Amino acid sequence: MNNVIEMNNIRKEFPGIVANDNITIQLRQGEIHALLGENGAGKSTLMNILFGLYQPDKGEIKVRGEKVNITDPNVANRLGIGMVHQHFMLVENFTVAENIILGSEPTKAGRIDIRKAEKEIRELSEKYGLSVDPKAKIEDISVGMQQRVEIIKTLYRGAEILIFDEPTAALTPQEIHELIQIMKALVKEGKSIILITHKLKEIMSVCDRCTVIRRGVGIGTVEVKETNPDALAAMMVGREVNFKVDRKKAEPKHNVLEINDLVVQDVRKVSVVNGLNLEVKSGEILGIAGVDGNGQTELIEAITGLRKINNGTITLNGKDLTKLKTRKVTEAGIGHIPQDRHKHGLVLDFSIAENIVLQTYYQEPYSKNKVINFPVVFEKSRKLIEEYDVRTPSEHTLARALSGGNQQKAIIAREVDRSPELLIAAQPTRGLDVGAIEFIHRKLIEERDKGRAVLLVSLELDEVLNVSDRIAVIYEGKIVAIVDPKETDEKELGLLMAGGESKRVGEAK
Amino acid sequence: MSFMDILALVVPATIFLAAPLIFTAIGGLFSERSGVVNIGLEGLMVVGAFTGIVATLYFEGLGFGAWSPWLSLVAAVIVGAVFSLFHAVASITFKADQIVSGVALNFLAVGLTVFLVRNIYGKGQTDYVTHRISRENIPLLQEIPFIGPLLFQRVYFTSFIAIAAAIIVWYIIFYTPFGLRLRSVGEHPTAADTMGIAVNRMRYIGVLLSGAFAGMGGAVFALTTAGNFAGNTIAGQGFMALAALIFGKWHPLGVMGAALFFGLAQSLSITGQTIPFLQNVPQVYLLIAPYVLTILALTGFVGKAEAPRAIGKPYEKGSR
Amino acid sequence: ACGQGAEPADFSVKMVTDVGGVDDKSFNESAWEGLQKFESEFGVEVGYLQSGDAADYQPNLNRLVREGNDLVFAIGFLMGDDVKAVAEQQQDARLAIVDMVVEGDDGNLMENVANITFKEHEGSFLVGVIAGLQTKTNKVGFLGGVDGFLIKKFESGFKAGVKAVNPDAEIIVQYAESFNDASRGQAIADTIYAQGADIIYHAAGGTGNGLFTEAKERKRAGEDVWAIGVDKDQHDEGLPENVTLTSMVKRVDQAVYFVSERTMNGEYPGGQIVEFGLEEEGVGIAPTTENVDEESLQAVEEWKQKILDGEVDVPMNTEEYEDFIENL
Amino acid sequence: MNRGKITSFLVPLISVLLGVLVGAIIMLFIGQNPFIGYWALLDGVFGDIYYFGEMLRMMTPLILAGLAVAFAFRTGLFNIGVEGQLIVGWLASVSVGILVDAPMIIHLPLAIGAGALAGAIWGLVPGFLKARFYVHEVIVTIMMNYVALFVSNYIIRTYLLVPGERTDRIHATASLASPFLQSLTDFSRLHYGFFIAIFACLVLWFLLWKTTLGYELRAVGYNKHASHYAGMNVNGNIILAMVISGGFAGVAGAMEGLGTYGYMSILAGFTGVGFDGIAVALLGANTSIGVLLAAALFGSLKVGAPNMQSQAGIPPELVDIVIALIIFFVASSYLIRLVINRLQKEGK
Numbered sequence A: 001m002n003n004v005i006e007m008n009n010i011r012k013e014f015p016g017i018v019a020n021d022n023i024t025i026q027l028r029q030g031e032i033h034a035l036l037g038e039n040g041a042g043k044s045t046l047m048n049i050l051f052g053l054y055q056p057d058k059g060e061i062k063v064r065g066e067k068v069n070i071t072d073p074n075v076a077n078r079l080g081i082g083m084v085h086q087h088f089m090l091v092e093n094f095t096v097a098e099n100i101i102l103g104s105e106p107t108k109a110g111r112i113d114i115r116k117a118e119k120e121i122r123e124l125s126e127k128y129g130l131s132v133d134p135k136a137k138i139e140d141i142s143v144g145m146q147q148r149v150e151i152i153k154t155l156y157r158g159a160e161i162l163i164f165d166e167p168t169a170a171l172t173p174q175e176i177h178e179l180i181q182i183m184k185a186l187v188k189e190g191k192s193i194i195l196i197t198h199k200l201k202e203i204m205s206v207c208d209r210c211t212v213i214r215r216g217v218g219i220g221t222v223e224v225k226e227t228n229p230d231a232l233a234a235m236m237v238g239r240e241v242n243f244k245v246d247r248k249k250a251e252p253k254h255n256v257l258e259i260n261d262l263v264v265q266d267v268r269k270v271s272v273v274n275g276l277n278l279e280v281k282s283g284e285i286l287g288i289a290g291v292d293g294n295g296q297t298e299l300i301e302a303i304t305g306l307r308k309i310n311n312g313t314i315t316l317n318g319k320d321l322t323k324l325k326t327r328k329v330t331e332a333g334i335g336h337i338p339q340d341r342h343k344h345g346l347v348l349d350f351s352i353a354e355n356i357v358l359q360t361y362y363q364e365p366y367s368k369n370k371v372i373n374f375p376v377v378f379e380k381s382r383k384l385i386e387e388y389d390v391r392t393p394s395e396h397t398l399a400r401a402l403s404g405g406n407q408q409k410a411i412i413a414r415e416v417d418r419s420p421e422l423l424i425a426a427q428p429t430r431g432l433d434v435g436a437i438e439f440i441h442r443k444l445i446e447e448r449d450k451g452r453a454v455l456l457v458s459l460e461l462d463e464v465l466n467v468s469d470r471i472a473v474i475y476e477g478k479i480v481a482i483v484d485p486k487e488t489d490e491k492e493l494g495l496l497m498a499g500g501e502s503k504r505v506g507e508a509k
Numbered sequence B: 001m002s003f004m005d006i007l008a009l010v011v012p013a014t015i016f017l018a019a020p021l022i023f024t025a026i027g028g029l030f031s032e033r034s035g036v037v038n039i040g041l042e043g044l045m046v047v048g049a050f051t052g053i054v055a056t057l058y059f060e061g062l063g064f065g066a067w068s069p070w071l072s073l074v075a076a077v078i079v080g081a082v083f084s085l086f087h088a089v090a091s092i093t094f095k096a097d098q099i100v101s102g103v104a105l106n107f108l109a110v111g112l113t114v115f116l117v118r119n120i121y122g123k124g125q126t127d128y129v130t131h132r133i134s135r136e137n138i139p140l141l142q143e144i145p146f147i148g149p150l151l152f153q154r155v156y157f158t159s160f161i162a163i164a165a166a167i168i169v170w171y172i173i174f175y176t177p178f179g180l181r182l183r184s185v186g187e188h189p190t191a192a193d194t195m196g197i198a199v200n201r202m203r204y205i206g207v208l209l210s211g212a213f214a215g216m217g218g219a220v221f222a223l224t225t226a227g228n229f230a231g232n233t234i235a236g237q238g239f240m241a242l243a244a245l246i247f248g249k250w251h252p253l254g255v256m257g258a259a260l261f262f263g264l265a266q267s268l269s270i271t272g273q274t275i276p277f278l279q280n281v282p283q284v285y286l287l288i289a290p291y292v293l294t295i296l297a298l299t300g301f302v303g304k305a306e307a308p309r310a311i312g313k314p315y316e317k318g319s320r
Numbered sequence C: 001a002c003g004q005g006a007e008p009a010d011f012s013v014k015m016v017t018d019v020g021g022v023d024d025k026s027f028n029e030s031a032w033e034g035l036q037k038f039e040s041e042f043g044v045e046v047g048y049l050q051s052g053d054a055a056d057y058q059p060n061l062n063r064l065v066r067e068g069n070d071l072v073f074a075i076g077f078l079m080g081d082d083v084k085a086v087a088e089q090q091q092d093a094r095l096a097i098v099d100m101v102v103e104g105d106d107g108n109l110m111e112n113v114a115n116i117t118f119k120e121h122e123g124s125f126l127v128g129v130i131a132g133l134q135t136k137t138n139k140v141g142f143l144g145g146v147d148g149f150l151i152k153k154f155e156s157g158f159k160a161g162v163k164a165v166n167p168d169a170e171i172i173v174q175y176a177e178s179f180n181d182a183s184r185g186q187a188i189a190d191t192i193y194a195q196g197a198d199i200i201y202h203a204a205g206g207t208g209n210g211l212f213t214e215a216k217e218r219k220r221a222g223e224d225v226w227a228i229g230v231d232k233d234q235h236d237e238g239l240p241e242n243v244t245l246t247s248m249v250k251r252v253d254q255a256v257y258f259v260s261e262r263t264m265n266g267e268y269p270g271g272q273i274v275e276f277g278l279e280e281e282g283v284g285i286a287p288t289t290e291n292v293d294e295e296s297l298q299a300v301e302e303w304k305q306k307i308l309d310g311e312v313d314v315p316m317n318t319e320e321y322e323d324f325i326e327n328l
Numbered sequence D: 001m002n003r004g005k006i007t008s009f010l011v012p013l014i015s016v017l018l019g020v021l022v023g024a025i026i027m028l029f030i031g032q033n034p035f036i037g038y039w040a041l042l043d044g045v046f047g048d049i050y051y052f053g054e055m056l057r058m059m060t061p062l063i064l065a066g067l068a069v070a071f072a073f074r075t076g077l078f079n080i081g082v083e084g085q086l087i088v089g090w091l092a093s094v095s096v097g098i099l100v101d102a103p104m105i106i107h108l109p110l111a112i113g114a115g116a117l118a119g120a121i122w123g124l125v126p127g128f129l130k131a132r133f134y135v136h137e138v139i140v141t142i143m144m145n146y147v148a149l150f151v152s153n154y155i156i157r158t159y160l161l162v163p164g165e166r167t168d169r170i171h172a173t174a175s176l177a178s179p180f181l182q183s184l185t186d187f188s189r190l191h192y193g194f195f196i197a198i199f200a201c202l203v204l205w206f207l208l209w210k211t212t213l214g215y216e217l218r219a220v221g222y223n224k225h226a227s228h229y230a231g232m233n234v235n236g237n238i239i240l241a242m243v244i245s246g247g248f249a250g251v252a253g254a255m256e257g258l259g260t261y262g263y264m265s266i267l268a269g270f271t272g273v274g275f276d277g278i279a280v281a282l283l284g285a286n287t288s289i290g291v292l293l294a295a296a297l298f299g300s301l302k303v304g305a306p307n308m309q310s311q312a313g314i315p316p317e318l319v320d321i322v323i324a325l326i327i328f329f330v331a332s333s334y335l336i337r338l339v340i341n342r343l344q345k346e347g348k
């Protein structure tokens, strides 16, 4: 077995922390090698080193047995190393072709030869089944296609070794499936792949071997065939973790949220929520399953008053929310864990404490006649940080300085602590590691057991299946089916989400 | 005056007043397309004007005669580029707030040039140059009926250079690898970096070019109009150019159009009194027209002006 | 040369320039020349402070008074209020202001301020005569700096002069609303010439430089146009194309010299208005007359005499100008 | 005092030192003795109570302009329009001072209020345009500066002109001039506005850091989406931020109109105070106390400069250079912080 890549005893320090501490990873010719670790474990860092974005403080890198010094991405490219980044590296208002050729443009008489480029791109996309439209602007194409563009970028530069950093975090189940096919096609063509992911299922299904890091330290490499998800999780977190969240049966009571014939249009005046009906009862978790872009986002924004409702009604415990502004909705008893924590969930440049009172700063006891009472605010924050185990130096730390996982915990602390009648959780565990996921799921169930209603929207089917008491499938702005998680499976859900028919539709109701 | 007379008055004046704005705004375009805001255009023009005049006086002293102003334009381009290094180093290498750094550049430009003038000439302003860049009638072309008198009589050669520059830059920005890379670092530097483009190097080039062009703009203004240099020789043209840059939506040809439009408004504020339907309009309206119109334009009357996405943000490796 | 009267050695005169500075090719420079002449004549101490902007006037005046100078000039009517303030505060200061009459709160002149004014309208009248006689298009222009009481004196006198010798000449007047915007000055000159005027008289300080630029451009293009300078003999500004017809000189240097000398001899004209007109040779046409033809020069002499004899009363504002035209 | 605090206090300090140092080098370069030069500067400020008074007077509008910029900064806005807001504030306050007849108790507050209002309105425009049309405030404020300059001159010339290219003097009942302070400082133009400026520092601090309004303004400044999510009126806050900032600037103008001059002249160009405000705010790290100190520094430099000219024969523009350099160094604090952190590391 010959190694195309050897990273031996790599160490990388950032101001404050050791991101990588003596990590060794070896990639074999033609294998898919998983890199597993909690948030902030140091995966991206390690790969950024391999790709030449960072320089290691210690350790050596060998490519095809030769010791190399990868000073910048150009060197990496020359060595045939390509990387698909965790956060896409695409210029939004450039065309697909422009993005792909950027940095190594074919020219004719000093002028970019765009035709030649487009031709080469088409050839590549046919060869690997990566369908893209070279003329389209990035901002106009789906996330899935954007990722294919990222892949072609690397292939266009003749990459033999591909690094995927959390490629599936942003994808729909369908897109994930396609991606896995693509990766298999790539290795068949003799490429070698390093795959970073938090999703053990993916590792089990595509990877040959898996290297685990914990808090920057290399734990070891295992053959995937000889291990199982639980063992991997334990390696990653350093303790046993149980996925099946243990919970007693739900006791749903009266309807908390009632939605009738809801119609919501997006900016382009298209009705993305189109006559949607839904009820959420107290004491239950209702999961909404659906392919991204079927109206989930708009539905939530409509409920929370962030988006104008064109038709239909929304009531909370009989109270009409239809025309209320966001703040009134919140006060009426709705908590909202937004799907984009950085955009909506937090003011990254505020301290944790200031973020904790984002919804309540104007209320007593946090402020009296428009003057904020900071001692009280700090007091409260310390309590929540403690209670929700947000890992932060102090309540004065800027939210920006926390990892996604801890940022998410802070948001959940804020929203859940108000103990709202209805808690809306939109993709609450995206991009987080199993430890954090476990914690968040437990919190949701606690709320349910307190007799609150919980509305869970997620693109991750097993999350929906694990946590919900009922599952509503959304398709093209309508609820097309309500199913019982115990009596359904991913296959059926996937079918419904794709607009397909199903025998047991509505049975759970 | 007949309508033709008025045109013959307004059109050349427009082009003439626009030239320095075109140069400077084009300079700003390089900098801002690369992701570096350049409020310092005014200061760079000041330095250009200073160099243009001082160099001309110097060359005249050496006996270069009528060549002096043209040689000085070259000098102004070089000095402008060098001076813009302040902005580049501060805002790219030291990650200073780009707007602040630009403001500082403006302070420094005026302070330094006047300071130097006092030391060189022992007084607050320079002497007048004997050889300016002067108006010419372009042979043959000026004979063309109608447009001849408007475009090719009593014109400054520098105006043609300005318009040519705008067109060349348009080609460079949109059709060459350099242009693509420059825009990419202004839109998404991290992406550009992963594609092996040296982000900060591109930005340095962008800022230096802005210095060169703005220096040219300042020198052209000084050598066509002012004739000497003092602290108030450049009074707001730099900010006008900035407005033109945005009004023109960071597009070389749009920028040229905007600059010409401002030139028109300026010339109308002067000739207005002789134009029948403008006669009893108080001058102040024409004076503020360019600024008000810019604001109106920005509010979307001519479509949205979208800045490069990454503009204003220093580039941190590995940040996102 | 050593002067007479109080020991000159310990006599000191200083001045505060306005924003223009002692090299503004205009009255600041002229005033400074006067002081330098005074220095060379009597070996006394002279000096100046330049003002960066209007906010500096008062501190600068104050500074010079504090330094214990025997006489402090404020150059320019813009400093009127500051002179007043300082005069009130520093009772024993000896101040003098050019182009302005400073009154105390009681409406009377202040004892410690000498007020130096010029009859610019008289000088302007004479250049007006020249313009009126030498215009070939029968159109002349006036380029004003900032519209106001002072510049009106120039405008009215000039127009009167033109009309006096050439009643049906047309006069185009335009103000730049600025004293230091050369490009604006050029553009305005451009329009005035374009309307057919062949001679333009400016009273616009730095803005006037634009007039010379434009005149040169047109001269080079073969047009027969002229510019008339102001304050100093602006013949050189017209070179090499030689576009300066003549200039209305305002002998600030004379006035400064004169007042300084009187003060040194113990005759400080505080609380008085010292006016310089044709009579005092405080105003007049420039010494360089190479571009003025004989006929005009004679006419100038005649009209000058009439003014001195009080036969004509040169208007100094719009009303007076109207009347002047009436009984022409 | 924690590490961050120390740094944010050291950075401006070091910047000033560096700026002064380079200034000295320049003096050497032109063959002058820096010690004599700076001595003349200091002497020009503290050598005589009169100049000290002038320095405090100079500080007054600088403080308010600085506060205006700082306040905008804190709410995520860059207000380069302070200059224009100051000009209209000046004009408005003077107009009221001239045209209204009332006892001081009413007249003075009215005149100051008019200044604040005018500045606020001038700030409203960019604020509204940003909120409603997403137009970047920097460019609009720059444009508004010129509009302010030309319109003010036009108004003075057409309605308020008296000989001397300026408006008439304001009534005594609207004047901030203080014979007492003047006599204290040997006839400097120091006026009661100084205390208004100090008070404004407190107002800004309290408003920004202690009130729910300040919380909202800062939140919106940092993250509109999150603020919207939290039920704040995003557009309202953006506009309000510019309005308040403009208000501070307007008061700065009132200080010139009602205090220093007592009238308004036709302006040949910008006063520069508004732009200096940017420097002041920046050097003061956008904090009230910082702005106060920075204004004191720049005030001294400006008041002392003429003395450098008359005593040491050094062009006063040197001061402008030093100020510009200080801004550069503060803005480039990244470098300074780096050095400091390095040192602190070795320290322990």
Ligand SMILES: Nc1ncnc2c1ncn2[C@@H]1O[C@H](COP(=O)(O)OP(=O)(O)OP(=O)(O)O)[C@@H](O)[C@H]1O
Binding pocket: A014, A015, A017, A018, A019, A037, A038, A039, A040, A041, A042, A043, A044, A045, A046, A086, A403, A404, A431, B317, B318, B319
């Ligand atoms: N550019 C940087 N500057 C400073 N510290 C960094 C930087 N990038 C990462 N770190 C630190 O290194 C650690 C590893 O970061 P990294 O992004 O590699 O984690 P990760 O394993 O990719 O996490 P995730 O799974 O969430 O992507 C982080 O905990 C962080 O503290």
Ligand SMILES: Nc1ncnc2c1ncn2[C@@H]1O[C@H](COP(=O)(O)OP(=O)(O)OP(=O)(O)O)[C@@H](O)[C@H]1O
Binding pocket: A039, A040, A044, A400, A401, A402, A403, A404, A405, A430, A431, A432, B317, B318, B319, B320
């Ligand atoms: N450029 C950087 N500078 C400083 N710290 C960084 C940087 N990039 C990442 N970090 C730190 O890395 C840690 C985790 O990194 P990371 O953002 O990957 O966590 P995450 O859970 O993956 O967040 P996300 O879900 O947004 O990717 C955090 O402490 C974060 O502050």
Ligand SMILES: [Mg+2]
Binding pocket: A043, A044, A045, A086, A165
């Ligand atoms: Mg990562």
Ligand SMILES: [Mg+2]
Binding pocket: A039, A086, A166, A404, A431
């Ligand atoms: Mg992550």
